[in-house]
Amino acid sequence: xxxxxxxxxxxxxxxxxxxxxxxxxxxxxxxxxxxxxxxxxxxxxxxxxxxxxxxxxxxxxxxxxxxxxxxxxxxxxxxxxxxxxxxxxxxxxxxxxxxxxxxxxxxxxxxxxxxxxxxxxxxxxxxxxxxxxxxxxxxxxxxxxxxxxxxxxxxxxxxxxxxxxxxxxxxxxxxxxxxxxxxxxxxxxxxxxxxxxxxxxxxxxxxxxxxxxxxxxxxxxxxxxxxxxxxxxxxxxxxxxxxxxxxxxxxxxxxxxxxxxxxxxxxxxxxxxxxxxxxxxxxxxxxxxxxxxxxxxxxxxxxxxxxxxxxxxxxxxxxxxxxxxx
Amino acid sequence: xxxxxxxxxxxxxxxxxxxxxxxxxxxxxxxxxxxxxxxxxxxxxxxxxxxxxxxxxxxxxxxxxxxxxxxxxxxxxxxxxxxxxxxxxxxxxxxxxxxxxxxxxxxxxxxxxxxxxxxxxxxxxxxxxxxxxxxxxxxxxxxxxxxxxxxxxxxxxxxxxxxxxxxxxxxxxxxxxxxxxxxxxxxxxxxxxxxxxxxxxxxxxxxxxxxxxxxxxxxxxxxxxxxxxxxxxxxxxxxxxxxxxxxxxxxxxxxxxxxxxxxxxxxxxxxxxxxxxxxxxxxxxxxxxxxxxxxxxxxxxxxxxxxxxxxxxxxxxxxxxxxxxxxxxxxxxxxxxxxxxxxxxxxxxxxxxxxxxxxxxxxxxxxxxxxxxxxxxxxxxxxxxxxxxxxxxxxxxxxxxxxxxxxxxxxxxxxx
Numbered sequence: 001x002x003x004x005x006x007x008x009x010x011x012x013x014x015x016x017x018x019x020x021x022x023x024x025x026x027x028x029x030x031x032x033x034x035x036x037x038x039x040x041x042x043x044x045x046x047x048x049x050x051x052x053x054x055x056x057x058x059x060x061x062x063x064x065x066x067x068x069x070x071x072x073x074x075x076x077x078x079x080x081x082x083x084x085x086x087x088x089x090x091x092x093x094x095x096x097x098x099x100x101x102x103x104x105x106x107x108x109x110x111x112x113x114x115x116x117x118x119x120x121x122x123x124x125x126x127x128x129x130x131x132x133x134x135x136x137x138x139x140x141x142x143x144x145x146x147x148x149x150x151x152x153x154x155x156x157x158x159x160x161x162x163x164x165x166x167x168x169x170x171x172x173x174x175x176x177x178x179x180x181x182x183x184x185x186x187x188x189x190x191x192x193x194x195x196x197x198x199x200x201x202x203x204x205x206x207x208x209x210x211x212x213x214x215x216x217x218x219x220x221x222x223x224x225x226x227x228x229x230x231x232x233x234x235x236x237x238x239x240x241x242x243x244x245x246x247x248x249x250x251x252x253x254x255x256x257x258x259x260x261x262x263x264x265x266x267x268x269x270x271x272x273x274x275x276x277x278x279x280x281x282x283x284x285x286x287x288x289x290x291x292x293x294x295x296x297x298x299x300x301x302x303x304x305x306x307x308x309x310x311x312x313x314x315x316x317x318x319x320x321x322x323x324x325x326x
Numbered sequence: 327x328x329x330x331x332x333x334x335x336x337x338x339x340x341x342x343x344x345x346x347x348x349x350x351x352x353x354x355x356x357x358x359x360x361x362x363x364x365x366x367x368x369x370x371x372x373x374x375x376x377x378x379x380x381x382x383x384x385x386x387x388x389x390x391x392x393x394x395x396x397x398x399x400x401x402x403x404x405x406x407x408x409x410x411x412x413x414x415x416x417x418x419x420x421x422x423x424x425x426x427x428x429x430x431x432x433x434x435x436x437x438x439x440x441x442x443x444x445x446x447x448x449x450x451x452x453x454x455x456x457x458x459x460x461x462x463x464x465x466x467x468x469x470x471x472x473x474x475x476x477x478x479x480x481x482x483x484x485x486x487x488x489x490x491x492x493x494x495x496x497x498x499x500x501x502x503x504x505x506x507x508x509x510x511x512x513x514x515x516x517x518x519x520x521x522x523x524x525x526x527x528x529x530x531x532x533x534x535x536x537x538x539x540x541x542x543x544x545x546x547x548x549x550x551x552x553x554x555x556x557x558x559x560x561x562x563x564x565x566x567x568x569x570x571x572x573x574x575x576x577x578x579x580x581x582x583x584x585x586x587x588x589x590x591x592x593x594x595x596x597x598x599x600x601x602x603x604x605x606x607x608x609x610x611x612x613x614x615x616x617x618x619x620x621x622x623x624x625x626x627x628x629x630x631x632x633x634x635x636x637x638x639x640x641x642x643x644x645x646x647x648x649x650x651x652x653x654x655x656x657x658x659x660x661x662x663x664x665x666x667x668x669x670x671x672x673x674x675x676x677x678x679x680x681x682x683x684x685x686x687x688x689x690x691x692x693x694x695x696x697x698x699x700x701x702x703x704x705x706x707x708x709x710x711x712x713x714x715x716x717x718x719x720x721x722x723x724x725x726x727x728x729x730x731x732x733x734x735x736x737x738x739x740x741x742x
Contacts, residue, residue, distance in 0.1 A: 074433040074710050076418035089741070160575060161516065161588050177575065179516035179593075185576035272525035273579040274721025291526075291714040292742060293414055 061306070068299035076295065086300035095276040102191070103260065103280040107312070110198045111255045115248065117199065118206035123236075125207070126214045143204035151268040154197050158183040184269055187277035194269040194278075198262060206251045213247025214240070249320055256316065260309055281305045365396040366649040371416070371423035372401070373409045375475075375670050376602070382666055390656045397649045422640040424650060427474060429704065431463070431638050435470040436707040441639040443469040446647060447654045454658065454676045459634055462701045465547070471636035472654065473675035475667055478630045478692045478699050479535060481622065482599040484592060485615045487517065491595070496619040499626040500539070500563050503596070507572035510595035518574035520567060521589050521597030524723065527581035530702070530716035534631045535598055536560035538700055539623035547705040550712050553736035559624060561728035568724055578724030590614060602671040604688045618691040630692075632699030634675065711742035 068086050071079040090096060125136050142150060157165035159180075166180030175181050184190045217240055225235045263282045270278035279287070281301065288298035372383060380403045387399045402423070404412050409428060416422050422439065434440050443463065444452055452460075459473035483496045491510040497503040507519025524532055534544065542557035544550060551557075567573050574580060574594065589597045590611050598621060607614050623629050637657075639650045657663060660678045667674045667683070673692055674680050683689060703709050715738040723731045 072418075073437055074414075074707075075437050075439065076414040076416075077437050077439075078418075159584070161591075161593065177516070178514070179518075179575065182576035182579070185579040272527065272581045274524065274526065274529065274719055274724075276718075287718065290411060291718055292711065293410065293714070294742070295414070295418070 064299050064302055064306075067296060068303050070296055072294075072296040074293045076293075082296070086297045087304070089297050090301050090304060095279070099276060099279050099281060099284055102278075103282075103308075106191075106195070106198075106280050107256060107260050109195055110202065110259045111252060113195070113199045114202040114206050114255055114259075115252060118203055118210050118251070119244075121203065121207045122210035122214055125211055139207055140204050142201050147201050147262075148264045148268060150201055151197050151265045154193065155184055155268050158193065160185075185273065187270065187273050187275070190270045190273060191266075191278045194265050197265050197269065198259060201265070202255055202259065206255060209247050209251040210244060213244040216247075217243045252320075253313065253316060256312060257309060260305075260312070281308070365398060366646055367398050367400055368425060368646065368649055368653060369400045369423040370402065370425045370427075371409075371413065372403055372427040373406045374403050375672075378669055379403060382669055386657055386662055386666065389662065390653055393656060394649075394652055397652060399653065422642055424642060424646055425637060425639055425653065427635065427637050429633075429635055430710045430713065431471045431636055432465055432705050432707045433710055434638065434640075435465045439640055440470045441641050441647065441650070443472050446639045446650045447472065447658070448651065451655050451658045454678055456675055456677060456680070458699075459675045462634055462705065463636055465705050471638040472658075474635045474637045475670065475672035476632060476634045476675050476696070476699075477600050477602075477672050478632050478696050479531070479598050479600060479621060480618045480630065480691050480695060481596055481620065482589060482603060483596050483617050483619055484589070484594065485617055486592070487513070487595045491519075496617065497596075497622045498620070499622055500624050503622040504563075504567060504570060504572055507567065507595060508570050511571050511573075517593055517595070518588075519572045519595045520574075521580075521585045521594040522564070522567065522573040522577040523580045523582040523585045523597075524564075524577050524721040525579045525581040526717045526721070527583065528717075529720040530713050531582070531631060531633070532598070533560075533716055533720050534700075534702070535621060536564050538631065539621060539629055541624065543700075543703075544712060545703045545706060547703060550703065550706060550708050550736070550739050552712065552715075552739065553732045557732055558728060561723060561732060563624070564723055565728055576724070578721035601673060601689060601692050605671045620691075620695050628695060628698040630695040630699050632696065632701050634701060634704075708739055708742070712739045715739050715742070 069081055069083060071082045071085075073079055121139065125132065125139065154165075157163045160166055160182050161179045163180060166175070166183070169175045170178060170180050181189075183193055221239055221243075222235060225239045230238065261282060263286055266278070266280060266283045267286060270283070276284070282305070285298050285301050285305065288294045288301060370383070370387075372379070374380065380401075383401050383403070387401055391398060410430075413423075413426060413428065417434075417439065431440065443460070455473055459476060460469050463469045463471040463473060481496065487510050488496065488506065491506070491513055493506040493509055497506045503520065510517060510519035522532060523529075537544075537557040537560035540557075540560035540563060542554060542560050544552055568577055574585065574588075585594070586597065586599065586603060586606070587610075588594055589599075590607050592611065592614055599618075604618075607616065620628055621630055637654070639647075639654075657666075658676060660676075660682060663676060664674065664679050664682045667679060668686070671688075673689060673696065674683055680693070684693070702713070706712075712735070715735045719735050719738065720731060722734075
């Protein structure tokens with residue numbers, strides 16, 4: 001071990017300095033102690049954050065888990081414990097697995113499309129051109145508007161009889177029926193349009209995260225690549241993209257969580273569709289609460305959803321290693 | 327170490343994000359209680375029937391507080407969409423309102439939360455209700471809710487479209503309806519013969535119109551019977567209408583209110599409507615040439631779907647009973663109640679109210695069919711689950727076999 005040579009080569013006086021962690025085995029426990037004291041000393045500073053996490057994350061999580069093991073009547077009264085019956089109900093619901101798969105499709109497609117489009121958009125916005133500031137501003141607008149507002153605009157645009165998108169498609173001749181096509185009346189098309197809206201509202205955040213990443217790519221590296229005779233594609237994929245790793249992984253991680261938990265878009269776009277052919281786990285939770293008043297089963301499903309998000313994030317962190325330094 | 331810390335941050339982030347939804351239903355602001363002097367405060371939770379609802383209730387409250395200076399009333403108006411989750415949350419948090427205006431009440435009665443109706447109104451007021459309405463608020467022989475308003479359905483017919491399609495008279499039976507609607511749909515240009523809203527907004531109403539019109543029923547106070555052979559003829563007729571192209575496109579996921587707007591625009595031949603529809607047409611398209619006729623049934627026998635909303639009183643502390651009684655007696659007095667019902671455009675539930683509004687022309691077609699009204703089995707504690715199952719599943723009849731849909735609804739009701 002190199003430590004032995006270190007100790008032998010340094011004079012004894014050097015040991016009065018700070019001991020290096022991972023030094024001689026006997027130093028181990030002694031080296032730990034200041035760490036504990038440090039933690040105690042830092043408590044006044046991280047305390048409020050800890051309390052916030054306890055209050056905002058842990059407490060509701062515990063209540064949610066508690067509710068999921070209770071029998072809560074339709075008018076909201078707690079009728080006692082039922083063990084894990086609510087979980088049985090969730091998993092024995094015949095549409096659960098299709099809904100689970102649809103949720104995964106929803107997350108993968110929305111996040112994938114968002115990142116791809118954002119990469120392109122960020123590249124364009126990174127170039128200097130006249131009016132760039134205004135274009136950059138325009139990209140933020142979907143973020144400034146409420147998601148429900150944006151979704152309602154699309155929803156009413158797609159309405160048969162008076163929707164402006166439908167009217168346009170009819171006038172252009174793409175749709176034959178004079179009242180337009182019921183885009184939001186059929187599970188598949190309603191789900192597809194929901195994906196479009198979800199990508200649209202996710203773009204600003206993702207684009208700006210990547211744009212920030214692009215700003216950190218040193219110009220001389222790109223120039224050097226050019227000097228070495230790399231074409232634009234080669235430069236982008238071998239030089240620029242690897243440097244975006246940090247920005248991309250933040251964008252993807254936050255988008256996964258955000259898209260998985262997204263309710264308003266699907267609620268507005270697919271709300272009137274009967275059956276469960278356009279539902280994700282989130283809209284199913286909503287239906288349990290709002291339509292069936294089964295707060296207990298909804299809680300059980302929320303716990304399941306919570307675990308799924310954690311698993312997805314854990315797998316992502318494990319596989320992609322977003323925290324690895326470039 | 328550093329890495330696992332970051333990982334922890336990611337998990338915490340995931341947790342926060344996914345919990346925002348789940349924690350929505352938690353808690354509910356504490357509403358002060360009755361701390362105003364030595365008087366009593368009544369909490370009143372009502373849904374919004376129209377833009378005028380809030381003002382109408384405020385007028386009622388102002389008049390009541392003037393007569394009863396020691397009682398004050400706290401009004402809370404919610405939309406129909408939110409109403410049921412609001413009341414559930416309030417009950418869960420021990421903040422149930424004293425007086426609540428809503429639909430399904432049997433669940434509350436089953437949980438022992440409500441005052442029997444007779445204990446919160448004077449005998450004169452109690453005797454003034456139409457018996458059939460009161461009977462519809464009974465659980466095990468005791469009425470737990472006071473009828474508030476009634477509405478009945480009738481067929482709104484666009485006379486101009488009927489004439490254009492060469493239909494001589496409004497249909498009275500299913501065969502005539504199918505024939506007339508097919509002819510009107512054939513006019514083309516985006517015109518639909520019959521407006522059939524089976525979307526989640528109010529699927530149970532359109533379902534009832536058809537299933538009951540063929541002799542079916544959803545059940546009674548003891549059992550819910552959706553999966554019953556008697557319901558099949560109506561369900562099959564719905565499919566026949568859809569297959570013949572006699573309805574608008576995608577009836578399975580069309581909501582009622584937007585579809586009614588299209589009827590008002592004059593692009594739908596016939597659609598089942600409510601008393602307030604008359605006012606909507608007057609306001610938005612007074613030119614529309616329409617008439618109101620009884621709903622066609624399988625054999626032409628008279629029938630209408632009656633819906634009744636109720637006022638109920640929660641047993642919170644037990645010391646507010648007198649104040650609640652005073653409020654109900656004031657509210658149901660003819661001078662207060664009749665203008666209220668009239669302004670909302672619904673049908674009165676008291677005998678004195680019916681007398682006072684008997685001459686009202688717009689309400690005449692509805693008052694006429696009211697004696698043949700059938701009601702939802704809302705005294706069955708399972709009705710709430712049935713209602714939800716219809717809203718979530720019935721529209722699938724557009725694509726699935728009728729029998730499967732009925733079976734699925736029954737299964738969800740039995741499970742709930």
